[in-house]
Amino acid sequence: GAVVSQHPSRVICKSGTSVKIECRSLDFQATTMFWYRQFPKKSLMLMATSNEGSKATYEQGVEKDKFLINHASLTLSTLTVTSAHPEDSSFYICSARGVGGTGFFGSGTQLSVL
Amino acid sequence: DAKTTQPPSMDCAEGRAANLPCNHSTISGNEYVYWYRQIHSQGPQYIIHGLKNNETNEMASLIITEDRKSSTLILPHATLRDTAVYYCIVSALTGTASKLTFGTGTRLQVTL
Numbered sequence: 001g002a003v004v005s006q007h008p009s010r011v012i013c014k015s016g017t018s019v020k021i022e023c024r025s026l027d028f029q030a031t032t033m034f035w036y037r038q039f040p041k042k043s044l045m046l047m048a049t050s051n052e053g054s055k056a057t058y059e060q061g062v063e064k065d066k067f068l069i070n071h072a073s074l075t076l077s078t079l080t081v082t083s084a085h086p087e088d089s090s091f092y093i094c095s096a097r098g099v100g101g102t103g104f105f106g107s108g109t110q111l112s113v114l
Numbered sequence: 115d116a117k118t119t120q121p122p123s124m125d126c127a128e129g130r131a132a133n134l135p136c137n138h139s140t141i142s143g144n145e146y147v148y149w150y151r152q153i154h155s156q157g158p159q160y161i162i163h164g165l166k167n168n169e170t171n172e173m174a175s176l177i178i179t180e181d182r183k184s185s186t187l188i189l190p191h192a193t194l195r196d197t198a199v200y201y202c203i204v205s206a207l208t209g210t211a212s213k214l215t216f217g218t219g220t221r222l223q224v225t226l
Contacts (some may be wrong), residue, residue: 018217043216044216051221093157095158101212102148102163105157105160107156
């Protein structure tokens with residue numbers, strides 16, 4: 001099946017620093033990418049949807065200035081958590097969707113902010 | 115909001131078929147039914163999807179009722195490695211209805 005690569009898998013950072021997470025579709029062109037966060041024992045919560053070359057659409061309650069999303073090419077999207085604080089600690093997951101419609105997910109990034 | 119309803123948990127004996135139901139009574143004509151599963155601390159894994167016909171692949175079968183208001187995912191011979199949270203999602207291919215919105219899913223426990 002299609003492969004979506006997400007890096008890093010785990011990151012620990014100090015409060016106030018920014019963290020960038022990359023999501024790549026390795027064998028297909030992702031017209032749309034989704035970013036989710038997941039707290040322990042909870043379901044995935046959609047944060048934003050991005051289409052290549054255009055601004056991301058954020059879900060209600062998600063701060064666009066805090067979670068910067070860039071989808072500059074059909075195979076790469078990045079999520080930058082700016083000025084991270086302990087409450088931003090979470091499991092972040094990306095999904096890439098091609099023209100065929102099926103979404104494939106990255107392996108996730110566990111962010112821990114000290 | 116998620117547009118699907120699933121039982122919170124199910125048990126299945128290893129080697130038996132696991133039948134996971136999903137209700138999606140408000141599904142639109144252009145929306146597909148997708149199934150994913152998530153094993154602890156990993157990204158969701160795609161299983162299968164369908165529009166109105168039943169579908170089968172190497173992992174599972176998907177049975178969609180004629181009125182499309184519900185579906186069942188069937189794992190024909192469950193193994194311990196199938197223990198996971200299973201999510202049923204309805205989504206269009208394009209447009210504002212193309213978001214993959216997750217509900218609470220069904221936690222399937224496969225036992226010896």
